[in-house]
Amino acid sequence: MDAMRDDNPYKGVSGSPYVVPRWLSAVITTKGKTVMPATPLKYDVLRQRVLVLDPQKGDSLQVDETLIASFVLTDPEQPQERRAFRRFAEAPVPEQAREFVEVLHQGKYTLLKRYTKDVQLAGYSSAYLYDESPKAIEDKIIYYLARPNGSAVPVKLKVRALQTAAPELATALREASRKRSISQEQDAVALLQVVDKP
Template sequence: MILRISLALAAALLTTSAWAQQGSISQAGTAAQANVDALVNGAAAVLPRGEAYGTIGTPYADNRWLPGHLHMTTGVPLAPIPLKYDVLNRRLLMMPLNRKDSLLLDDRRVTSFELDVPAGLQPAHQRVFRRFLEAPEPSQRTEYVEVLHAGNYTLLKRFGKKLIKADYQGAYSSGERYDKIDDKVTYYLLRPDKKLEPVKLNLKELQAAAPELKLKGAPGASQAKSEAEWAAVLAAVDTKAANTK
């Protein structure tokens, strides 16, 4: 069961003066946890379930519950809590440590969040998500995009998910018994002049979007393919470009 959370209620319960009175690190941690606890009040709602045999694919940016850090417009401190970003439904889910059910977060006051990814195929790192304020479509500006590189140039990743319902009933059905979630990822390079360029992660397109970075001569650029590799290339040349100004 998913519970819808009212951040308005949380804001009413929390005051900046109460936070200002927290004098020690332990008190600050207690206050931050209390703020998280205040977010779990609200009316019950049920997640919709398909009538097919199951679903192929995932609605989430990452299937795992990962320690998350929320940043609010109010500046109210929050303790880290397990989060998931449900891309298909454009919402944040949280898992309070003292409950067994996930909670639907009313995220209207959330500006950004980070997910702590444990070491695995890559070293432990953070994934950073923020609002897509520069989106070409106004309806997309409340969505979250992942920040792969931030600097004078910013590389953004927009997640797209589309649910294709099972089609196994009727004389003209396709026989597909499973719902399917298709993924469509779009990358954008945000330039210093605020121009947003849709790009593919290859040398040709990134060089065309930012010729002044001179990516053709950058170490590792000719071999870079993955998001992490391109983030490293951009971090190196973006720093050099900043230092030459």
């Protein structure tokens, strides 16, 4: 895959444009189904770019992300945890289909985590001067449930919301939630793993 050197326009800005601000080992699968050797990677959500680290010079290289189908991140501090990202093929808004979303659960239904970023500008530095340089980057997470028919709907991580998005699982979700409530992301993932087998 071709790559070009990258510059960082976010120096000194609060927050990060990346899913994870550290370099993490990643295995990339191309659209041609070629699996690339593990390489340090960052995913720039704000500008929809995939960056890899040049092992010789230590520079960031921008990869042609149109050639990438998916990638799996591994944190060396938690090697047992693998975070899989793929294209948002089911995106309800066509422009979002090129984005990468994290796959939290995959069965008949797929729970996806879409990362977005909002940029806060510096604003007025005086009564007459407006500074358009970035001041802060804020995270925004939206969860989607992809259905067997190829559609995806935004969903809150609540039992009732999951029941509405996946009527086929409604009864099983109700029964399983009596033993396991949802208070955070991993609870919703664990619940779906119980009721929605591949």
